[in-house]
Amino acid sequence: MTIQISPASGTDRHVGSPRSRVDGPAKVTGLAKYAAEFTAPGLTHGYIVTSTIARGRITGFDTAAAEAVPGVIKVLTHENRPDMAEDPDGYKDMVGPPGVPYRPLFDATVMFSGQPVAVVLAEDFETARYAASLVKVTYAAETPRTDIDALLGEAYDPPTKRDGIKPPPKPWGDADGAFDKAPIQLRQQYRMANEHHNPMEPHATTVVVEADDKYTVYDKIQGVANTQMYLTGAFGLKPDQVRVLNPYLGGGFGGGLRPQFQAFLAMLAARDLNRSVRIVLTREQMWSFTYRAEAVQTVSLGMERDGKLQALKHDAVHGTSHYEDYQENIVNWSGTLYACDNVKLTYKLAKIDTATPGDMRAPGAVSGLFALESAMDELAHDLGKDPIELRLINYTDREPIEDKPFGSKALKSCFTQGAERFGWAKRTPEPRSMRDGRELVGWGVASGIWEALMMPSKVRAVLTGDGKLELGNSTGDIGTGTYTILTQIGADTLGLSMEDVTTKLGDTDLAEAPVAGGSWTAASSGTAAMKACREIAKQVFVLARQMDNSALANVDFERVVFSNGRISVADDPSRSVAIVDAMKAGGFERIEVTGEAGPDSDFAKEFECFTHQAVFVEVKVDEELGQVRVTRVVSAIAAGKILNPKTARSQIIGATVMGIGSALHEESMLDHRLGRFMNRNLGEYHVPAHADIHDLDVIFVDEEDKANPLGVKGVGEIGIVGTAAAIANAVYHATGKRVRDMPITIEKLL
Amino acid sequence: MNRFEYVRAGTVAEAVSAFGAGARFIAGGTNLIDLMKYEVEKPGRLIDITQLPLKGIEEKDGGLRLGALATNAAVAYDSRVAERYPLLRNAILAGASAQLRNAATTGGNLLQRTRCYYFYDAGTPCNKREPGSGCPAIGGVNRIHAIFGTSDQCIATHPSDMCIALAALEATVQVSGPEGDRSIPFAEFHRLPGNEPEKDTTLKPGEIVVAVDLPEQGFAQNFTYLKLRDRLSYAFALVSVAAALDLDGDTIKTARLALGGVAHKPWRNTQAEAELAGKPATRETFDKVAAMIVAEAKPQSENGFKIELARRAIVRGLEQAAAGTPQSLSDKRIQ
DSSP: OOOOOSOOSSTTOOTTSOOOOTTHHHHHHTOSOOGGGOOOTTOEEEEEEEOSOSSEEEEEEEOHHHHTSTTEEEEEETTTOOOOOOOGGGGOOTTOOSBOOOOTTSSSEEOSTTOEEEEEEESSHHHHHHHHTTOEEEEEEOOOOOOGGGGGGGOBOOSSOOTTOOOOOOOBSOHHHHHHHOSEEEEEEEEEOOEEOOOSSOOEEEEEEETTTEEEEEEOOSBHHHHHHHHHHHHTOOGGGEEEEOOOOSOOTTTTSSOOHHHHHHHHHHHHHTSOEEEEOOTGGGGSSOEEOOEEEEEEEEEOTTSOEEEEEEEEEEEEOSSBOOOOOSSHHHHHHSOOSSEEEEEEEEEOSSOOOOOOSSTTHHHHHHHHHHHHHHHHHHHTOOHHHHHHHTOOSEETTTTEEBSOOOHHHHHHHHHHHHTGGGOOOSTTOEEETTEEEEEEEEEEEEEOOOOOEEEEEEEETTSOEEEEESBOOOSSSHHHHHHHHHHHHHTOOGGGEEEEESBTTSBOOOOSOTTOHHHHHHHHHHHHHHHHHHHHHHHHHHSTTOTTTTOOGGGEEEETTEEEETTEEEEEEEHHHHHHHHTOSEEEEEEEEOOOHHHHHHOBOEEEEEEEEEEEEETTTOOEEEEEEEEEEEOBOOSOHHHHHHHHHHHHHHHHHHHHTOOOOEETTTTEEOOOSTTTSOOOOGGGOOEEEEEEOOOOOOSSTTOBOOOTTHHHHTHHHHHHHHHHHHHSOOOOEESOOGGGGO | OOOOEEEEOSSHHHHHHHOOTTEEEESSOTTHHHHHHTTSOOOSEEEEOTTSSOOOEEEETTEEEEETTSBHHHHHTOHHHHHHOHHHHHHHHTSSOHHHHHHOBHHHHHTOOOOOHHHHOTTSOOTTTSTTSOOTTTTSSOTTSOSSSOOSSOOOOOOOSHHHHHHHHTOEEEEEETTEEEEEEHHHHBOOOTTOTTOOBSOOTTOEEEEEEEOSOOOOSEEEEEEEOSSSSSSOOSEEEEEEEEEETTEEEEEEEEEESSSSSOEEOHHHHHHHTTSBOSHHHHHHHHHHHHTTOOOOSSOTHHHHHHHHHHHHHHHHHHHTOOOOSSOOSOO
């Protein structure tokens, strides 16, 4: 299926051109409103009291002092809360893993440190916060277990698989036997630290009580439909009773995929008090849910001396909570990326006493590729082969797990173009062989891979008589540029200026769309928008042709182009009709069409769809003091058609910075005796500062893909995937020290 | 954050007399307000001292007197400080952010509290926050903690960069209190935790810092402030070194060396400094003195690396100072 986007001509084409984000002015002027900024008459403010123990039971509360504070309305606990659904199924959301979802204030059980145990409701935020400090909670504490190393022996195969996450494939060949026989062997353990998302905007929910038992909810979420599902399920409400909006997000990174406890608690309080309620989490409380959990991985590679992989084993044990079996694809990438006849991949979980982990940008791939691409680099050095050459020796054009060709895979071009831009040919392969004064210089490379997904999505398009187009659906623009690319697609398809197109997102009253995640939004919502606009184009064309003495009389739709607000004959531009004239002549004030898109099952039967990355990194490391500087990164990306090189580049730049954070900085430190993350603030949980970021360069290589009519594969995750491995590989090349546990902090290089 | 009474003082005497149990002076508030939000500090009364006439930077006995309310930015960008005390300038600019330095004051910088995770977390015990409750940092998450002068009550570090330079420069702290005015040599201003980790300084209740005096000798030729941290900006020191040398050719006449990030106070070893005097400014000399200093260090469960890091940083800091190539603030490459 191929649909041409009109017009194909000239400079007025927006798709494929760099365009500034249409929501930029609202964001930089403060007009963009976020979940905690909406208000209502008589707004009540909630402040959450959290558990100081990680495991045990609440034995009592003393709320008298808090309740005595003037302005305090109520202190809600599990003892005095209104009735709530007991059936855990009521608390399911669109992306939750198997298990029993956490039910806030359900009972006295404490399952993780930082768990909400009470909510103080007051007339203003300051009063609520102060009174919360006066709530006394007593516990019967049990010894928490949060050290995954102590739980490796109890690791288990999750009995129920998480929807959308493929379990490891059946082994093929004889990986153990081939490994034992291989002349070159590598078997190493790799690990990365627990990481928390820490978007700028903390989670927040404002529930506005409307008439007739209806609610308007502003929730920090990556897709409002998910909050609607969760709240209607948990409170036994109907969808038309709960409208959820979230027009803007101050960063998501996966941390906003699942509705969080503040949404539930704000609704619980609003229904209890019959008042509008807002709850905002503190930065510290952002460590009490969804995080990238530590995974302990072992990679075993057996190779011929010529570099051909003979055996590939990748085993991961991953942390999850006691109440849900959260799962990621950590190991399957190893089966997809390289050709190997003997492959065995395993993935197990270990239950630790924290909140359920969750998706964090390229979940699974960041951890898995760090291990795999570090291991490949180790063997390249062992064999004296260039790391790119070793990867090309084991390159595959067929996806090995499903044994199908890739829909497109321009990874070779990524290596070629990236190496050229980076100057890779000047690298001397020996570790510690390049130096700049007191600093050792290291150049490293790694591959990245991510799925190119589509999800069922709708977009409603409305063309009005004044020639203006409005597009909308319920997904979120999590800072990626969704507003902008949909506007570009709408403008191009109907030949309008971008100023004539308005895109609305993040409202359950708009057309239904999933959460914004998995890098699927551009392909899914983009295709739906294009289809909707294409249908409008056909309808307007009919109106134009029906006009008296129409310039388009007897012309087929295939012969016209839409440009500058007019419908013109492609090979005779003098024959044209203005869209507004056609609408007027046809007597139409508006034309409304809802477009739908989803995975192309015919395509999926034949092809496997992935994006790829080749990322090149230069580090400089002070030889004596171990201080690492990432001085250059070139990230070459193969992700199909790039709708907007400007916003797409920003995606890759941001992901590169996040990859630098993973490699060098980010670590949520657990005190295993307390079961508590200790560095819960942005002063002590380090993400890169400006001084840590130098030259970042992005290349989008040409790639034709036919999984969807736009040829789009998505760019949200791919930029982070291989970045940490490339940094670790560069650090090895600089120093001769192989660091297999991220982050690479100073002590690991002394 | 608790409810508190707020009063604004017009004079030092008013501020001192407004003090009482549970009161705190507030100037820039860059640390105190955080601590109040974290329920670490719960002052019943805040005495706003921002209107006191203590903002000036003046000549004093051949040195400079820094008013307690002179902001960190005002001190760092004062031309006399830049010319005569570049060590102090560099140390200030190695810390915090431009916004924080615009608000934070000289007196407040001296009174910054530790960044120990447990101290900040009211949900855990901490002897510094609640005397007698215990120290979970011992045997816990203590990668950033002290290697010198710890006690079985507390292993927290002092977080300031500016104070490391002031210690090396042998500044004097001028205070005013209920019992009058007094001067405190900088080395005696901060204290080790011992059995009273709740006390960071030797200030008595109600005493207020009014000025910090810099002596005449500023070591403006041979100095450095070298700060090693977990990212290249906006992080507290794992180890920092303020080094200042007075050289006669290649021979050291006087040496000052203070370490940050390693103890409950700016860490000096005057014996080691004396050892440097009269010696050639060579790597061999520096190696010997660095080894002598870290010989006293005691590791915790996660911070043993700081001992070797400190040893190497001392050597590099002394090399930078001797060569007259202080650590650049803008270029993060270590000279």
